[in-house]
Amino acid sequence: MRTRRAPLKGDEPATYRWQPVPGELSVAAMPLGHAADVNGAHEAHSHDFPGLAYFWADGGIVRTGRQVRHVEAGDLFVIAPGDVMGQAQRDDLVGARGWGVFFTADALGTDTPGAHLAWRTHPLLFPFVRGGATGALRLKVPPRDRDEWTTRIEALHDELAHRREGYREAVSAHLVLLLVGVSRLAADVVGDLRENAEPLLAEVFDVIEQRYREPLSLREVAAAVRISPGHLTSTVRRRTGRTVQGWITERRMVQARRLLATTELPISDIARQAGFPDAGYFARTFGKLHGMSPSGWRSVNVL
Template identity: 70%
Template sequence: MRTVRRAPSKDLPATYSMVLAPGELPVTTWRMDHGWRSGGTGTFEEHAHDFPGIAYFETSGGTLRTGRRSWPIEAGDLYVVGPGDLMGHVDAAELAGCHGWGVFFTADALGPDVPGAHMAWRTHPLLFPFVRGGAIGALRLRVPAAERPEWIARIKAMHTELTERRDGYREAVLAHLVLLLVGVSRLAADVVGDLRENREPLLAAVFEVIERRYPQPLSLRDVAAAVNVSPGHLTSTVRRRTGRTVQEWITERRMVQARRLLAATELPVGDVGSQVGFRDAGYFARTFRKVHGISPVQWRRAGTDTQG
């Protein structure tokens, strides 16, 4: 698994996207300790991710910047990083005293009942803590001291499964992930209740439109008309809240379904494209390659080879 850096403009922070190899689980773990560096520069730029994750710290020491706020890192700190949450610029030396783990994933990891990262924001209860308006910084929670050994044991077990890839590792990783997200949801119970009621009505409406209409031709203007706002306002709001444009979310939803159809059916590639909203098979193939780095045929073939 790798990440791709996207820089929309010199005035906006970079956004990182997760890129998966065919058949790869959309889950990764990252050990955070005194040896980490970014690109050999010793600094981490101001940035956001378009996928959710958590950062859990075992020990105290150092400083983390999220949004425009600086936090002294303490043992038991849990940062819930939603898509679009702004992580501030920091020098690696400021993190030298801390030890912890990062766990990052996409909504696809939660199974076939989650139709895509955007809809999961509203429909999957375990992902509510990751939605707080975007670009404001990660949510900081505290894991009670009595529960900390269990958190570390579960993350380390997930890391081992992902590293060794023994038989059944996919099921084991996803089971550990679900239990971690249950723990996050319980710690963030007050936040979850607020989100369910009224925090993001515009985003919820946008993603409902995308989910209902992605198999058909669908543009930014179509979505804006459906939610009764101007295209310009919708563009700036969705980018600010999520780190992505409306069109990128439409493409993301279509690619989620395209991957499923390629993996689970023998439909011709052109038919897969038409079922996910692409009238032109060539345009579908070009879009798929741009997102995944390989063609739909190569994706299907590689996935079959991996399973075999």
């Protein structure tokens, strides 16, 4: 897993973005516990991708938003893009035992929309629709299910570590089953969110999903959801850690990566289908975000 710290905007917490690595799945699993290399220099921050933190043993604390939460066995923190995690201290997780799982929507398959908030077409992602300074959603895994959760995440970690034949399919399957578990635990919360909490964000990501293949600007998205561009910018950045234009570009990049990996279309055709009428601009944008050209990406990611 490789991330990049985005430039700071005023006094907002830092945002870390997932940096795609050629040939690797956008899924990471890592043990959580006491870490000598973590100290107060690890600033308050958010991610622009979703994650889970599951603990099977008591111990330590988790700092989310402005809250300090004592970790209990069975705790499951659902970390939405934009959720602010507090400044970490070295001894925060002394005694804790758990796993962190982070991913992007790409990992769920080629039919998953690029926007993590596109819950209308992939309901397993809906528990991650929230986000902001309020902190991660805290759920509780029942005692009877905790061994299964631990085994599932350990199996996911093992597949990612050893990359045996078929590991991509295995990783996707394990991740989907984890998200099914999250959705079931969060059923009441999700129902409330669906009805009340984020209608604006749902509209914004619907517009992006429907129109990313054509010219689309912040002003046009704002007009479609009937609010001012300034208000839209501040709301989306506060909730997700990324700008509207950033999400438009990300949706286009998801489509481009899929076409590069699964078709033999010329780069110019892929650029057009991903919403870039200028193939040169597409190549420069792709290279800036991925560290290599579209053809280079294709050479190491052909399915």
